Amino acid sequence: MTPYRPTTADGRAALDRIQSEPGRALLAFDFDGTLAPIVPDPRDSRAHPGVVPALRALADRVRAVAVVTGRPAAVAVEYGGLDAVPGLTVLGQYGRERWEDGRLAVPDPPPGVARVRAALPGVLKRLGAPDGTWIEDKNHALAVHTRRTADPDGALDLLGAPLADLAERAGLAVEPGRMVIELRPPGMDKGVALTGLAGALGAETVLFAGDDLGDLAAFDAVERLRADGVPGLKLCSGSAEVVELAARADLVVDGPAGVVAFLEDLARTLGV
Template identity: 65%
Template sequence: MPLPEPRSAKGATALERIVRYPAEAVLSFDFDGTLAPIVSDPRDARAYPGVTAELQRLAPLVGRLVIITGRPAEVAVEYGALDSVENILVLGHYGLERWEDGRVTAPGTPPGVALVREELPGLLRKAQAPEGVAIEDKGRSLAVHTRRAPDPDSALDALRVPLAALAQRAGLTVEPGRRVIELRPDGMDKGAALNLTVADHRGEHTAVLYAGDDLGDLPAFDAVDRLAAEGTPGITVCSGSDEVATLAERADLVVDGPPGVAGLLTALREEITAAAG
């Protein structure tokens, strides 16, 4: 399978560096919408067929595999069967949780999360949220999904202001996404999480890849661009969809959703193996 060609010189440089020096490469991925298809009920999400197997094959070839997700780390591990992958780090709740070698470390949950948990059902009733709007309790954050509503986008728009007001009272931040609004603790995002990971693994020939699909991945795209400006080659990959155009406009490489990401993993492994002789 041929390796896709980035549309930027920056991305091409990073991809070439990854293939040439894979042992120093940091390959990082969002989970939902990137490694796993978006589904109506987030509890039904699972890694796209073949993705976990490709991660298993890539793991011994590269410096670090990292998953950075808004989900709890253990949930992403379960849904992606990621505990079968060596040399993988899973950062949950946008980097607040760290899963590695079967253990999770995380700070305490701020009291604002309990406030949101208590008040959110009443807020949805008062806002007359339509049938199909659902609350996802992630433990350290809560998300409101409108994907199953009759008009998901209108339902999301109607909830933006009251949810932002609740988040402000609770001392939390609002994280918009694909037909979802999440209320979560501040102080960490995917860009900061990626920066910390790269700092732990930076070497003479380090290069970085980050793949995502949603607005919450923009801070990671920003981090890759800053790293590239500072001399560490980086490539941003958009797992494309018809729901979010912003990432596609920013990305060095756009692939066709999780199937395209799976194909990229295969092509990258094959190029690395061929380059090694």
């Protein structure tokens, strides 16, 4: 008997369907905090060493494996070694970018991104952003990180409203996260990306695993798919930093190591 049993009836039904009909299932994952441990500097992020072997083991048994991330798609592929997973699709920048079979499709960023890029250093200086605050330029978005400050939560409180105002004036959306505020183009989120991918693939069961506030939109999408008759499993890579996803999840595991252990158990169940 597998030790990984969802706490909800909908979650159990979805996992049972994945196990009985894996060829009809889409398995989709966030990257940071889900497949890769959170680190002080996102540039040092790398996938848990068990991720690629686990995904490779499942890739030939399920309908599709995907990563849906706020990272640029090519960065997630590089940092995760994900090009070693056959047939993998990576939707980056919340779905604006698509990497597949070594090919990357990237649209032009909206003009608001350039406006924010030019204004952001001056805004942070005027606000007195504490030492350790830094800007990550994702080309299609700008992320302001506070994890390396003396008081990350206090820094977020200081910066939150002014950055939201800056984003609004530039026609961008604000994406809060784990000790980060991201200013990005509106109209696309992980839920939209996941729903579109599931529909394009004709997936009849969907699993999404995430850890952060930006993954709530994907959880919403799983619930909408359930309402349309598509079984779905919401898996949370749990942490002490973000609890909102755990409250919504069908199954909570212990961080990226727990996600890997779940995938390894699923592979054993499928006889891989």
